[in-house]
Amino acid sequence: xxxxxxxxxxxxxxxxxxxxxxxxxxxxxxxxxxxxxxxxxxxxxxxxxxxxxxxxxxxxxxxxxxxxxxxxxxxxxxxxxxxxxxxxxxxxxxxxxxxxxxxxxxxxxxxxxxxxxxxxxxxxxxxxxxxxxxxxxxxxxxxxxxxxxxxxxxxxxxxxxxxxxxxxxxxxxxxxxxxxxxxxxxxxxxxxxxxxxxxxxxxxxxxxxxxxxxxxxxxxxxxxxxxxxxxxxxxxxxxxxxxxxxxxxxxxxxxxxxxxxxxxxxxxxxxxxxxxxxx
Numbered sequence: 001x002x003x004x005x006x007x008x009x010x011x012x013x014x015x016x017x018x019x020x021x022x023x024x025x026x027x028x029x030x031x032x033x034x035x036x037x038x039x040x041x042x043x044x045x046x047x048x049x050x051x052x053x054x055x056x057x058x059x060x061x062x063x064x065x066x067x068x069x070x071x072x073x074x075x076x077x078x079x080x081x082x083x084x085x086x087x088x089x090x091x092x093x094x095x096x097x098x099x100x101x102x103x104x105x106x107x108x109x110x111x112x113x114x115x116x117x118x119x120x121x122x123x124x125x126x127x128x129x130x131x132x133x134x135x136x137x138x139x140x141x142x143x144x145x146x147x148x149x150x151x152x153x154x155x156x157x158x159x160x161x162x163x164x165x166x167x168x169x170x171x172x173x174x175x176x177x178x179x180x181x182x183x184x185x186x187x188x189x190x191x192x193x194x195x196x197x198x199x200x201x202x203x204x205x206x207x208x209x210x211x212x213x214x215x216x217x218x219x220x221x222x223x224x225x226x227x228x229x230x231x232x233x234x235x236x237x238x239x240x241x242x243x244x245x246x247x248x249x250x251x252x253x254x255x256x257x258x259x260x261x262x263x264x265x266x267x268x269x270x271x272x273x274x275x276x277x278x279x
Contacts, residue, residue: 001278002253004266005245006035006078007104007163007204007236012058013039014048015240023065025242027073033267034245035076036062037104040095043088044117059099076101076267080163083107083153084117091158102267104204105159107149110142120146121167124174131175139175143168143185147192154199160272162196164206164217164238180219189222197229202265202272205256207248208238216252223259232274234265253279 009015010022019036026034038058039049050058062077069075078100081090090105108121112134120127120142135142146168154162166189173180180186196203203226206217218226226233235252239245256264256277263274 001030002235002249002264002266002275003029003031003246004033004234004275005031005237005239005249006033006037006076006102006161006234006267007080007206007238008034008036008245009038009080009238009240010036012054012061013050017242019061020065021242022239022245023069023073023075026245027069029246031073031245033074033076035078035102035267037078037080037102040079040081042082042084046119049082055098074268078102078104080104080106081159082109083149083156084109085111089153089156089158091153091156096158101270102161103159104161104163105153105201106163107146107153110145110149120171122171124171127171128175139172139179140184143172143179143188147188151192151195154195154201157199160202161234161236162201162203164208165196165203166192166218166222167206169217169219170209170213170215180221190225193218193222193225193229193231197226197231202232202234204234204236205252206236206238207252208240208244210248210251216248216255220255223256223261227260232265233261250279253277 010019041052042049066075081095081103083089090103109117109119112118118130118134131139131142209215235249237245237247263276265272266275
């Protein structure tokens with residue numbers, strides 16, 4: 001029944017409970033596989049990412065739980081790694097050398113003209129203020145900066161799954177309603193997803209915001225394009241609370257079937273495989 005999830009956070013980063021609490025809920029809900037993907041360390045401290053000093057404890061706890069719950073659920077350890085710049089991204093040796101089962105590549109932050117880091121993964125009202133204060137209200141430029149970073153991350157590699165592939169779309173459309181229907185944006189999306197397909201990455205259908213905002217990442221309007229391009233997909237909840245690990249999962253699976261997908265990717269026995277959609 002496709003009860004898997006590989007994008008999850010816990011108290012090692014900005015998740016709201018210890019990892020074991022997530023594992024217990026996953027087992028209770030009948031999940032066959034579950035992965036944790038804490039926010040990887042950055043060159044500076046944030047309230048939402050790990051520190052390098054935590055890495056050994058993180059890996060040790062994941063391995064402890066793998067052994068403790070062996071036979072009840074398959075547990076996997078990953079990281080969600082940001083593309084920040086050329087020195088901090090999923091492709092660097094320090095991340096590649098970690099004993100992880102998989103890696104998620106994401107973009108959450110941009111640089112403004114002063115070289116300051118701007119976290120654009122925020123509520124829409126905060127996003128509006130950031131665009132106005134740091135980028136002179138030039139939304140189109142901000143959108144291009146975001147996808148430029150994603151395209152560079154895709155070029156460099158070092159990850160398996162593209163995290164919340166177009167997360168900016170919700171905030172951008174709140175800032176300028178109708179932007180998603182503009183020709184330049186549609187063209188940008190076709191270029192972007194075509195490059196993802198050419199490189200062979202898996203794309204998660206991120207369900208975190210579905211119940212709250214009524215949207216998936218990537219936007220459902222592009223799922224037919226993903227299918228046509230042969231992009232492999234998996235459904236992840238990006239859960240920060242144990243009771244939200246299934247949020248939007250059923251709706252996403254049903255919507256995938258509606259556009260012609262018959263399988264999703266699942267990690268079993270340490271190998272990615274296509275699993276029939278059971279809904």
